[in-house]
Amino acid sequence: MEQRHLGRTGLRVSRIGLGTLTWGRDTDEHDAADLMKTFWEAGGTLVDTADVYGDGEAEYLLGRLMDGLVARRDLVISTKAGSVPDPDRRFDTSRGHLLSALDASLSRLGTDYVDLWHVHAFDPDTPLEETLQALDLAVASGRARYAAVSNFCGWQLAKAATWQLAAPGTRTRLAATQLEYSLLQRGVEREVLPAALDLGIGLLPSSPLGRGVLTGKYRGDTTPPDSRGASEHLAPFVAPYLDDTARRIVDAVTTAADGLAVTPLQVALAWVRDRPGVTAPVVGARNAQQLTAALSVETLSLPDEICRALDDVSAPVHRYPDHDWSTL
Secondary structure, X not given: OOEEXXXXXXXXXXXOEEEOOOEOOOEOHHHHHHHHHHHHHOOOOEXXXXXXXXXXXXXXXXXXXXXXXXXXXHOEEEEEEOEOOOOOOOEOOOHHHHHXXXXXXXXXXXXXXXXXXXXXXXXXXXXXXXXXXXXXXXXXOOOEEEEEEEOOOHHHHHHHXXXXXXXXOOEOOEEEEEEEOEOOEOHHHOOHHHHHHHHOOEEEEEOOOHHHHHHOOOOOOOOOOOOHHHOOOOHHHHHHHOOHHHHHXXXXXXXXXXXXXXXXXXXXXXXXHOXXXXXXXXXXXXXXXXXXXXXXXXXXXXXXXXXXXXXXXXXXXXXXOOOOHHHO
């Protein structure tokens, strides 16, 4: 699998990442091992997790697999901290919480460092400079090699990255940001992606297949019984992408796939993988068969005319102030 630099850093990662959102909950150790083996044998290196995935079980599972299946040195491990199961405070990015969470993640993973450590989301109740100081301390101590953020909007990302760049050598520049990005969700193109491109920050798209909808499995009025849309705790996650707008986009993806003699999954994943600023979409497959289908996109590059057609059918509304006011 092709390797790409993560933002403006020397870190190289596979251009498809393996997500572990369902590990320890819907994905057991046997299936996780199959996924990891399939991913590694295809040349994949970037494995993305978080301290809250499966209430910590995802990290624990990943640690067990690194202990007996794939060598730690062969993987780029990305994890996150800052989400908390507190109904009164959804996020806690205080320095104390983040550093304690990192220590707990390292213990579950069975390693003394992570390659990439994300602040999971912006916390309005903690001064941003305090949050970023935790990233500096983590990198300075060797517990994290690179720092990143997740789910930051445009101004939040720009503010954080600029703060880190203000004192080179003292502060750790942001290497990456992770947000949802697909043909069904192009909101990052308004401000986040331009900021990331300008600041040299790599984008790691989550849900690059539109929460599974872009595979075409939800076409018509039926929901596959083994899909996330049929799952009690994941159905609300899929539901927003089952509207008429999404159907039009999925129909266009399917038409493109038929014309290229490939699958809708391959078309949708190739489109987001090769967007400007994207380093590696993170794919959360349920089993090795699904992951193999996603990894088969490695040899596919979409023709320009197909990309333009998909751009047009899925184009978000970007008006003032995102576009030059003189063109309005």
